[in-house]
Amino acid sequence: MNDNLHQLRCIGCGARLTGAEVQPDFRCAQCGELFEVEYPGWSQRQGPDRPNAGALKWLWRERRASSETLDHSGVWRFRELLPILESFGNAVTLFEGNTPLYHLPRAAKALGIDQLFAKHQGMNPTGSFKDTGMTAAMSVAKERGFEWVACASTGNTSAAMAAYAARAGLRCLVLIPDGKIAWGKLSQAMDYGALTCQLKADFDGCLTLLTQIVREAPIYLLNSVNPYRLEGQKTPAFEIAEAFDWSVPDHLIVPGGNLGNSSALGKGFRELHELGLVARMPKISVIQAAGANPLVRSFLNNQATSLEPVEAHTRATAIRIGNPASWRKAARVIQDTGGWCLDVTEAEIAIAKAEIGAEGLGCEPASAVTLAGLKKLRAEGKIASNETVVLLLTGHTLKDADYTIDFHRGTLLNADETVGREAEIARLQRNAQLVEATPAAVLAALKGSVG
Numbered sequence: 328m329n330d331n332l333h334q335l336r337c338i339g340c341g342a343r344l345t346g347a348e349v350q351p352d353f354r355c356a357q358c359g360e361l362f363e364v365e366y367p368g369w370s371q372r373q374g375p376d377r378p379n380a381g382a383l384k385w386l387w388r389e390r391r392a393s394s395e396t397l398d399h400s401g402v403w404r405f406r407e408l409l410p411i412l413e414s415f416g417n418a419v420t421l422f423e424g425n426t427p428l429y430h431l432p433r434a435a436k437a438l439g440i441d442q443l444f445a446k447h448q449g450m451n452p453t454g455s456f457k458d459t460g461m462t463a464a465m466s467v468a469k470e471r472g473f474e475w476v477a478c479a480s481t482g483n484t485s486a487a488m489a490a491y492a493a494r495a496g497l498r499c500l501v502l503i504p505d506g507k508i509a510w511g512k513l514s515q516a517m518d519y520g521a522l523t524c525q526l527k528a529d530f531d532g533c534l535t536l537l538t539q540i541v542r543e544a545p546i547y548l549l550n551s552v553n554p555y556r557l558e559g560q561k562t563p564a565f566e567i568a569e570a571f572d573w574s575v576p577d578h579l580i581v582p583g584g585n586l587g588n589s590s591a592l593g594k595g596f597r598e599l600h601e602l603g604l605v606a607r608m609p610k611i612s613v614i615q616a617a618g619a620n621p622l623v624r625s626f627l628n629n630q631a632t633s634l635e636p637v638e639a640h641t642r643a644t645a646i647r648i649g650n651p652a653s654w655r656k657a658a659r660v661i662q663d664t665g666g667w668c669l670d671v672t673e674a675e676i677a678i679a680k681a682e683i684g685a686e687g688l689g690c691e692p693a694s695a696v697t698l699a700g701l702k703k704l705r706a707e708g709k710i711a712s713n714e715t716v717v718l719l720l721t722g723h724t725l726k727d728a729d730y731t732i733d734f735h736r737g738t739l740l741n742a743d744e745t746v747g748r749e750a751e752i753a754r755l756q757r758n759a760q761l762v763e764a765t766p767a768a769v770l771a772a773l774k775g776s777v778g
């Protein structure tokens with residue numbers, strides 16, 4: 328680990344440590360808060376470690392055409408901005424990142440905005456944004472000689488961790504809430520060879536338990552409390568800025584669960600700004616499910632100075648989290664950038680998900696909170712028609728096929744949840760039809776759907 332280049336700073340009391348000194352649960356021994364990675368060399372304006380903005384933009388673009396393994400990764404392509412390894416030769420990569428930025432023409436038209444885009448992190452190797460963080464933190468685990476890694480998860484972290492652990496040749500332990508994760512994600516952990524324990528606990532309970540376990544056994548914790556995860560997860564900010572030729576969008580809208588991702592993206596844009604690679608930051612807004620909205624409540628009740636955990640309920644199981652670890656970091660990102668924090672209902676999530684599907688993209692339910700949140704922000708006049716908006720889609724549509732099928736069959740939502748929205752939902756539903764195996768019957772079905 329190259330401790331000359333980076334150090335860990337506690338976001339609570341400001342204590343600074345080298346990477347090797349931090350406790351296994353990544354909490355500060357003085358105040359209990361989380362750490363973030365900082366690069367002291369960057370603050371010296373003409374210092375030898377300070378990256379040169381113009382040269383970097385050129386270098387990163389050139390790497391897209393390079394045949395070097397590391398340059399194929401959308402994370403390590405930007406390695407000058409995450410110098411966390413002693414040797415980049417230790418990087419464990421599945422060629423993550425470099426995900427597409429799609430225009431959303433139908434949603435844009437419906438909302439009266441021209442410039443609406445989706446950065447689809449579901450197009451990563453294991454189908455979620457977690458891969459960009461996992462390549463970074465797994466590389467640190469490998470470099471530091473750990474044999475075991477572990478995470479608590481609502482499914483995507485475990486899928487990503489299991490894949491990267493397999494590539495690194497490490498063993499991995501997964502703790503998941505029994506019965507409350509999507510099957511696609513569980514199947515991935517099995518396929519990639521994880522030791523998976525389903526616990527009679529929710530995500531928050533799994534994470535608390537794991538925190539105790541890593542204090543007793545030499546297991547490297549790979550949840551997003553691990554600050555190296557966020558170093559990888561900040562790189563989509565670089566890709567977005569690059570895609571807009573280094574003039575950033577006005578708004579970035581991100582789903583909020585454990586709140587690591589919004590924290591990471593905020594850090595990414597903040598660093599680009601501090602290093603002079605972009606002239607400003609986008610407003611970053613975080614959207615939660617109404618049944619799992621502790622940060623929204625915290626903003627409403629006390630301007631996010633403290634957070635009261637909630638018992639979380641939502642069908643968007645990825646963000647079924649009541650006691651988010653990184654809430655302080657995320658609150659700071661929202662406040663510093665002038666974004667908002669709001670929640671959306673189960674029906675709003677389901678409708679938005681179907682609309683993203685109808686754009687030919689699709690995403691998992693947790694990702695769809697972004698479009699549902701955008702609709703609210705537009706309705707409240709917080710986003711103008713000439714502003715550029717990027718939605719961060721976090722997971723692939725195939726992650727939770729049961730949810731999609733239930734929506735189209737009409738068995739997902741109950742009557743209370745759909746009241747007043749029946750017609751809107753019916754317009755989006757595309758249930759499969761049982762049709763006789765004759766041309767006439769299929770043509771009749773076709774005629775029926777056109778009419």
Ligand code: F0G
Pocket residue numbers: 455457479480481482483484485551582583584585586587588589645646691693694721722
């Ligand atoms: N979207 C998806 C698809 C997720 O899997 C998660 C989190 C989030 C959004 C929220 O991101 O936690 O950084 O605020 N999934 C974690 C997991 C908790 O275990 O896979 P966050």
